[in-house]
Amino acid sequence: MxxxxxxxxxxxxxxxxxxxxxxxxxxxxxxxxxxxxxxxxxxxxxxxxxxxxxxxxxxxxxxxxxxxxxxxxxxxxxxxxxxxxxxxxxxxxxxxxxxxxxxxxxxxxxxxxxxxxxxxxxxxxxxxxxxxSPVFGLKLDEKVTVDQDSVIFKIKPIDAKAEKERKKKEKEAAAASAAASGSATPSTLTGGKPAEAPEGAKGKKEKAKDKVQTAGDAIASTVAGKSGGPPEGAPTKKKEKKEKQPKPQKAAPVEKPLSPALIDLRVGHILKAIAHPNADSLYVSTIACGDAPGTDNTSEYEGQVVRTVCSGLNGLIPLEEMQNRKIVTVCNLKPVTMRGIKSSAMVLAASPRVKEGEDSHGGPVELVNPPAESKAGDRVYFEGWEGEPEAVLNPKKKVWEMIQPGFTTTDGLEVGFDVEAVPQLSGEGADKKTGVGKLKTAAGLCTVSSLKGATVR
CATH class of the missing domain: 1.20.1050.10 (Glutathione S-transferase Yfyf (Class Pi); Chain A, domain 2)
Known part of the structure; x- marks a missing residue:
């Protein structure tokens, strides 16, 4: 194109x-x-x-x-x-x-x-x-001064439904007007004789008159036994039905192969966080994730497009450490309502691996840190697993549940994806994949503070 x-x-x-x-x-x-x-x-x-x-x-x-x-x-x-x-x-x-x-x-x-x-x-x-708007991130030397309180004439907000109805009525009125003008001939308007219409330019009434005349002639010829019509009393031929053509089947959407790239990981900026009013273990964070205005499940806060995110970090991470900081978010999980508040993303955090039967929420817990130079909305991906994420992960396909066990931290405190922890991706024999793809943005690697060999979720 x-x-x-x-x-x-x-x-x-x-x-x-x-x-x-x-x-x-x-x-x-x-x-x-x-x-x-x-x-x-x-x-x-x-x-x-x-x-x-x-x-x-x-x-x-x-x-x-x-x-x-x-x-x-x-x-x-x-x-x-x-x-x-x-x-x-x-x-x-x-x-x-x-x-x-x-x-x-x-x-x-x-x-x-x-x-x-x-x-x-x-x-x-x-x-x-x-x-x-931080969506555009323009670093301007000078801006146009706009006084939002200085408005001479306040316009009414446009109602999309009413606007659609108005356009529909305008079209109907135009069609009615055209029909009315078509029924008024020059002779009725001027009192004179109608003008000769050029050949092939008959009006609707003349065409209708011709059709009636033709039909009348056909009936007359049938009754009088004229040639060109079937004799009186002759059986009429039934109109043959057209065979219905089968509708072409829609091609099934191409399913992307299983990969960590299906998960929409982005840098998020926590603008504020509070304790959940209805749950002792939850925080409610307001996070800028680089969404465009009007994106589903977003709102506006201090001029920025934000998501509301509930996370089970209360009691594991001090509330003051949740304020005004960069984190890594999972942005394409289906939103869930947690104790009355809709959560539209997930905050990535690391915690020690636990044995079966042990408390998986005992802590300690550390948030995943993106590079200091990164900005809200920056794409985060694993080395060797680049690709376009799904818009929303289908909960029935359990993509997150299959991929997440590979999220880990290294001895160098970097976050990575261990392919061997996901049997569906690691393969067998000569094709077996090994190694850890490190989590990064265009600005550098994502890290944790001190947890080595931890699980990340």
Missing amino acids: ATSAIDENLTVYLKNYAPNDASAESDPVKASQLLFPSATYTEAEKVDIGQWTTTSSHIASTTEDAAKSSERLSSLNTHLSSRTTILGAKPSVADIALYQKLAPVVSKWSVEERTGEQGYHHIVRFVDFVQN
Whole structure:
């Protein structure tokens, strides 16, 4: 699939202000995937990224007249009225391309242009979101000043259901109007004779009249015994039924082979943690995991997209050690409700291996530490087991339960995956796999403080 190329100005902008070396890619889709590794795009979204990246170069262009420029801004404002990002909820390089062009323009707008009755409310909101959201992580020298309390005309939030109904009624009204105009002939409007219609351009009424006339002629010929119709009383031929064609069967989805890569491991940033109000052994943490706005099972906290996570660490790790720290999270387990609070991820921690019959929750317990330079949402994977994780692990297939026994710590206090602990993956004979693949991010290895040969879960 061909996409538009990123222009030189945007490449320089990405190099100066965007993370993840996105400027190394000239393809907007690849640059988006580099910028937002946890986001996945459909084919239609990939096309939109290319188109909007190209369109951004024309937004508020100084070479266009004021009317054309205003038309483009109005169209963009309408598009953003029901979207957080240009794609809806997923971030992409197209958002940064538009921000680059819009920021200097919006910074010069008057309050009336920003939030007046005819103002570009949604563009202003979009600019403010892109420049401040940790999802984009732009390191800007200057930002557009946006006073959220300075609003001249408060617009009503769009009700998606009502908007759909309104468009439906508009279509019905247009169809009714077209039908009404079709039934009013020139002669009824002007009192004169109807104009001659060009050949092949008969109106609906004339066509219907012709059909009635043809049917009448056929009936008359049958009754009078004219040639061309069956004789009176002759048996009529039954219409042959068409054979039903079997519907093509949908191809079964291709199942990915069992691998630690199926598990969506990411760097998480605990913004706050409290004791669970209904369970003495649980903490409730608010964790940024790099999700895009609008992702299922997320909410917003202090301007960041977060997940609520319950973990059985109360009494094992002091609450103060759970505050404002980086950890490793499992992000594609099916959410579970724990004593009335929905938990949408899991915090990885190490504990000593215990013998059968011993208390597996006795401790000590240590959280898995990602590299200090890593950021919330960074992909975490085992060396030698790279690949795309599942969106949500199917609980019936027990993928986590089969893979987790291989999670361990080494004598060097690194976290790794021991393939020999998972018989389904280790193989036999000459094909037998051995060794420990270390857990890492692009910034380095994941570690624990002191537990060697521990289990990690």
